[in-house]
Amino acid sequence: MSSLEEPLGFDKLPSMSTIDRIQRFSAGACRPTVDDMGMGNCWIEGRGCSTSNSSDEDYEEYKGEAFPWRRHVRDASDGEAFNRRAKSLSKNRMKFGHVCKSRNLPDQHYSSKCTERGTRGITNKFLNGIPKFVKIVEVGPRDGLQNEKNIVPTSVKVELIRRLVSSGLPVVEATSFVSPKWVPQLADAKDVMKAVCDIEDARLPVLTPNVKGFEAAVAAGAKEVAIFASASESFSKSNINCSIEESLARYRAVCLAAKEHSVPVRGWGLAQWIHQWRGWVVVHMQRELQGMFPRKMWCIC
Numbered sequence: 001m002s003s004l005e006e007p008l009g010f011d012k013l014p015s016m017s018t019i020d021r022i023q024r025f026s027a028g029a030c031r032p033t034v035d036d037m038g039m040g041n042c043w044i045e046g047r048g049c050s051t052s053n054s055s056d057e058d059y060e061e062y063k064g065e066a067f068p069w070r071r072h073v074r075d076a077s078d079g080e081a082f083n084r085r086a087k088s089l090s091k092n093r094m095k096f097g098h099v100c101k102s103r104n105l106p107d108q109h110y111s112s113k114c115t116e117r118g119t120r121g122i123t124n125k126f127l128n129g130i131p132k133f134v135k136i137v138e139v140g141p142r143d144g145l146q147n148e149k150n151i152v153p154t155s156v157k158v159e160l161i162r163r164l165v166s167s168g169l170p171v172v173e174a175t176s177f178v179s180p181k182w183v184p185q186l187a188d189a190k191d192v193m194k195a196v197c198d199i200e201d202a203r204l205p206v207l208t209p210n211v212k213g214f215e216a217a218v219a220a221g222a223k224e225v226a227i228f229a230s231a232s233e234s235f236s237k238s239n240i241n242c243s244i245e246e247s248l249a250r251y252r253a254v255c256l257a258a259k260e261h262s263v264p265v266r267g268w269g270l271a272q273w274i275h276q277w278r279g280w281v282v283v284h285m286q287r288e289l290q291g292m293f294p295r296k297m298w299c300i301c
C-alpha cells in the first residue's frame with residue numbers, strides 16, 4: 001500500500017475501465033488456475049510458512065468455502081488436475097536438468113555434483129516443504145490508512161476496498177474498531193463496514209482490541225475479526241494501553257464472544273521478530289493465542 005500523503009480523491013484512483021483493460025489485475029488473472037499450480041507459484045510458497053503456524057489448518061478452513069480460486073486449490077489434489085500438476089512439475093524438473101547440463105562444460109568445474117539424481121533429490125526436498133496453501137491478507141485500508149496524515153473520506157475508503165476485492169484479493173482487512181481518540185483516521189469504522197459488508201467473494205476482517213470493539217464490529221456487519229497482541233511490554237502499552245497479560249485477558253474475552261457469535265478470529269503476534277531474544281515472552285504469547293483458537297491462523301510480525 002503506497003503512502004497517501006495527499007488526500008485521496010477518486011480522480012487519483014485508476015478508473016474501473018482502466019483496471020478492466022489491464023487484464024493481469026483482473027480477478028481471474030490474479031487467481032491461480034490449476035496450471036499455475038506447478039513451479040510457478042511454488043517459488044512463492046516454497047519459502048515455507050513458518051511465520052504462520054497453521055497454513056494447512058487454514059487451508060482446511062477454506063476448503064469448504066465457495067470462492068472460485070479456492071476451488072482451484074482444492075481441485076488440484078483431485079484426479080486430472082493432479083496429473084496436470086505432476087506433468088507441470090516434471091517439466092520443471094526437466095528445466096532444472098537442462099540448466100545443470102548446460103553448465104557441465106569441460107572447462108567449468110562447479111557442476112560436478114549436479115547429476116540428474118541429485119537435482120531430483122533437491123527438487124523433491126524443495127517441493128515437499130511447500131505448504132498446500134498460503135493466505136494473503138491485504139491490510140491497506142486498515143494498516144495503510146491508519147497512518148495517513150490526512151483523514152481519507154469514508155466513500156474513498158469504501159471504493160478502495162471494493163477495488164481491492166475486485167482485483168482478486170480474497171481477504172481485505174477493512175478497518176479497525178478501536179478508540180477514535182487513539183486512531184482518528186479510522187473513526188468511521190462503523191460506516192465503512194456497513195457500506196462494504198455486502199461485498200461477496202471476499203472476507204473483510206476488522207481489528208478489534210476489546211469486547212467493545214468486537215460488539216461494535218458485529219453490529220456494523222463484520223463477519224470476521226482480528227486481534228493483535230504484542231510480545232513487547234512497551235509496545236503493548238503504547239499500542240493498546242495495557243500490559244501483555246491484560247491484553248491476553250481482553251483477547252480471551254473477545255474470543256469467547258466471537259465463539260458465541262460464530263465469528264472467526266485471526267490473531268496477530270506483534271513485535272515478535274524484534275523480541276525473539278525474549279523467547280519466553282514469545283512462546284508464552286504464542287501458546288496463549290493458540291489456546292484461544294487452536295484451529296485458526298495467527299501471524300507473527
Ligand SMILES: CC(C)(COP(=O)([O-])OP(=O)([O-])OC[C@H]1O[C@@H](n2cnc3c(N)ncnc32)[C@H](O)[C@@H]1OP(=O)([O-])[O-])[C@@H](O)C(=O)NCCC(=O)NCCSC(=O)C[C@@](C)(O)CC(=O)[O-]
Nearest residue numbers: 143177178179180182183209212213228239240241268301
Ligand atoms: C485499545 C484501546 C481502545 C484502549 O484504550 P483505553 O483508552 O485504554 O481504553 P478505555 O477502556 O480506558 O476507554 C477509553 C475510551 O475509549 C473508548 N473505547 C474503548 N475501546 C473502544 C473501542 N474498541 N472502540 C471505540 N472506543 C473505545 C471508551 O469507550 C472510552 O471512551 P470515553 O469514555 O473516554 O469517551 C486503545 O488503546 C486503542 O484504540 N488503541 C489503538 C490500537 C490500534 O489501532 N493500533 C494500531 C493497530 S496494530 C498495528 O498496526 C500493527 C499491525 C497489526 O498492523 C501489524 C503490523 O503491521 O506490524
